[in-house]
Amino acid sequence: MKKLFTMLCLTLGLGLSAFSYADEPLKIGFVYVSSTGEAGWTHTHDQARLNLEKVYGDKIKTTFIENVAEGPDAERVITQLAQSGHKLIFTTSFGFMNPTLKVAKRFPDVKFEHATGYKQAKNVGTYFDRxxxxxxxxxxxxxxxxxxxxxxxxxxxxxxxxxxxxxxxxxxxxxxxxxxxxxxxxxxxxxxxxxxxxxxxxxxxxxxxxxxxxxxxxxxxxxxxxxxxxxxxxxxxxxxxxxxxxxxxxxHDWNDYYAKVTQAVLDGTWKSEDVWGGIAAGMxxxxxxxxxxxxxxxxxxxxxxxxxxxxxxxxxxxxxxxxxxxxxxxxxxxxxxxxxxxxxxxxxxxxxxxx
The missing domain is CATH 3.40.50.2300 (Response regulator)
Incomplete structure (x- = not known):
């Protein structure tokens, strides 16, 4: 009887744990090479981030880090986001490509999306607009x-x-x-x-x-x-x-693409792709x-x-x-x-x- 009670508690505990994790918002990180400002490249990405918050509400939680230098500083910032529970990370400058790949190897359960790059991995997709x-x-x-x-x-x-x-x-x-x-x-x-x-x-x-x-x-x-x-x-x-x-x-208009990627991660259907959409795609x-x-x-x-x-x-x-x-x-x-x-x-x- 005691053994059955223990097994029941463990089962319930695991179930509650899985339920609690599923209820947690998806943490999404954004790494920017310049400030968000009121115009420009980084501004367009941050507008898409804000749009995600409107679309998904409490299903997600976003974080952004701006003015990140390309190179070792980028690797440090991306690592910090991965270590702090962000399961989807957008790195939005060409010079973030190699740092993104390095960090991705160490965090295989995190999905990475790199803008303007040409190198992919199992958990790293690339995207740009035409x-x-x-x-x-x-x-x-x-x-x-x-x-x-x-x-x-x-x-x-x-x-x-x-x-x-x-x-x-x-x-x-x-x-x-x-x-x-x-x-x-x-x-x-x-x-x-x-x-x-x-x-x-x-x-x-x-x-x-x-x-x-x-x-x-x-x-x-x-x-x-x-x-x-x-x-x-x-x-x-x-x-x-x-x-x-x-x-x-x-x-550039990243709104629909970022929403599509986020939904795929939430659904568990995300996969690494090389996306290059233009006017016809609304990007x-x-x-x-x-x-x-x-x-x-x-x-x-x-x-x-x-x-x-x-x-x-x-x-x-x-x-x-x-x-x-x-x-x-x-x-x-x-x-x-x-x-x-x-x-x-x-x-x-x-x-x-x-x-």
Whole structure:
């Protein structure tokens, strides 16, 4: 009888323990390379985090750590999140890739999602949006709006992701204005408002009358506003920083993807994947058009966006030439994803050498 009572207590205890664990909220961690702010790359991820809280309520509990340097500091922060019971961790910068993989090996029961990376593991998935689609469309706007035929582009680091954006933007601009030249300045940082502003002013001095960028802060938009030139924002709508300057924006939207991943972890159906969704998937968008953009231009870009959504237009469709004038993609051919992901050259129309 005593043995039966003991077994009954153990069974009940285990049952209560499992029930209690199931009732605990899913702890989700976010690692950011810059501050959440009111605009930019990190801001878009944090907006998706806040959306998760609205969608899932007390089923989840989120934590974010901002201004995390890429490298050893990132590994330390990711480890702390895993050790403190976070079962889903989003690491949201390219330089977090290897630290994420290192930590994932030590915590096989934790699910990791790394933004912009290309290395996966059993418990590490990767994701990004085809922002080059919005780059192409906003390039069309810039091509129509530039009077000097010079567009300035601020690049963070010369990696395929950034080079792909430069090329897509250039192809879009030159599709409506073959005389366009895109000048690139590299700042070798994701987030440094002072450097970004300095680079903007340098490009304006070189006759650029439209500025765009692949960095995180709204400093280029602010500098363009101060100088009386146009800007194409990146990551998020930055019109509050340049209501006259910003023509439109290339925007990330992580809301639906983060909700989908969270639901999969809650359901126990999550698996490592490499996700690359664009305009058709709702992960990439373009911002509202400034009143300065003529209606016929806005209508043209909207029509092109619809073609991208239904698959009849691809930003990288031949013929495409490199800077040397060599055909790298024959007429009518669409560039394969592998070639897009490894892009290490400039297309015709980009002014400058790739570092």
């Amino acid at each position: 922002i080059y689609e919005a780059r192409y469309l906003t390039g069309v706007v810039a091509g129509y709006m530039s009077k000097s035929n010079v567009i300035g582009y601020i690049g963070a680091f010369p990696i395929p992701e950034v080079v792909r954006g430069i090329n897509a933007f250039t192809l879009g601009a030159r599709s409506v204005n073959p005389d366009i030249k895109v000048k690139v300045v590299w700042v070798n940082t994701w987030f440094d408002p002072a450097k970004e502003r300095e680079a903007t002013n340098s490009l304006i001095d070189q006759k650029a009358d439209v500025i765009t960028f692949h960095t995180d802060s709204p400093a280029p938009v602010q500098a363009a506003e101060d100088a009386g030139v146009y800007a194409i924002a990146y990551h998020s709508d930055m019109s509050q920083y340049g209501p006259k300057a910003q023509l439109t924006a290339a925007i 990439t968008k373009i911002g509202p058009f400034n009143a300065e953009v003529p209606k016929e231009v806005a209508d043209k870009v909207t029509a092109l966006k619809e073609q991208m959504m239904n698959g009849t237009l691809h930003a990288f469709t031949g013929p495409i030439k490199n800077q040397a004038g060599e055909v790298i993609l024959p007429e009518g051919e669409v560039m394969a994803d592998g070639d897009l992901l490894s892009m290490d050259y400039y297309v015709e129309g980009v002014d400058g050498k790739l570092k």
